[in-house]
Amino acid sequence: MAMKQYEIVETPIEVQKYMDYVLHPSAGAVTVFTGNVREWTHGVKTLYLSYEAYVPMAEKKMAEIGAEMEAKWPGVRVAIAHRIGELQISDIAVVIAVSSPHRKAAYEANEYAIDRIKEVVPIWKKEIWEDGEEWIGAQKKYPAKGVEQA
Amino acid sequence: MIKVNYFARLREITGKGEETLDRDSMTVAELLDWAETSYPGFGADNVQVAVNEEYALKDDVIESGDVCAFIPPVSGG
Numbered sequence: 057m058a059m060k061q062y063e064i065v066e067t068p069i070e071v072q073k074y075m076d077y078v079l080h081p082s083a084g085a086v087t088v089f090t091g092n093v094r095e096w097t098h099g100v101k102t103l104y105l106s107y108e109a110y111v112p113m114a115e116k117k118m119a120e121i122g123a124e125m126e127a128k129w130p131g132v133r134v135a136i137a138h139r140i141g142e143l144q145i146s147d148i149a150v151v152i153a154v155s156s157p158h159r160k161a162a163y164e165a166n167e168y169a170i171d172r173i174k175e176v177v178p179i180w181k182k183e184i185w186e187d188g189e190e191w192i193g194a195q196k197k198y199p200a201k202g203v204e205q206a
Numbered sequence: 207m208i209k210v211n212y213f214a215r216l217r218e219i220t221g222k223g224e225e226t227l228d229r230d231s232m233t234v235a236e237l238l239d240w241a242e243t244s245y246p247g248f249g250a251d252n253v254q255v256a257v258n259e260e261y262a263l264k265d266d267v268i269e270s271g272d273v274c275a276f277i278p279p280v281s282g283g
Contacts, residue, residue, distance in 0.1 A: 107282070108213060110256070110259075110275050113259040113275065116259055150282065170283055173282050174283045176261075178213065178275070178277050178280055179280055179281070179282030180214035180215075180281050181282065182214070191218075191281070192281040193214075193278055193279030
């Protein structure tokens, strides 16, 4: 199945592909995180989500996050995919697969990846409700030194 | 010529995904000021600029041929 190690996709995410990508004989642990579309957020019912991305930069930033993970947790192997377009409740928006020789690094590196994705990867989510819609995004002032680097 | 891309809320406000500015050189701060003036409600204080797919600082200089993108607060995941 064709895939890239770090990719933006427009079709449903097949988790197994990314697990298979990171698995190798020295890997004793694989953690897989999926971010899924949630129906209720702070008491407001979401009908569906619409994601868009600056695709080339998003894939580049995800690869940089992977490199950060490899530096912080030597021996991890990483694959990340984020879906764009219209997503329905429970659809997978993002998958992060991490393998490592031992489980602790795989857990820690995986959580690091989703935190960094939410900080630096140019992807945007619009929530569509029964009575309106809104682009989601933490409102921040322009940082004096640019986006925080890990 | 400087190419600029718009995404998400900014794509809707401007009504376009991209455009080309007939400039040889400008700073990131100048580009943000231009956008704020050109498009009411742009909200440049909350927008970052990427130059050639890398986050840029306000003092960075954009040259003709560069590809820029206005990056509103991200919300992936």
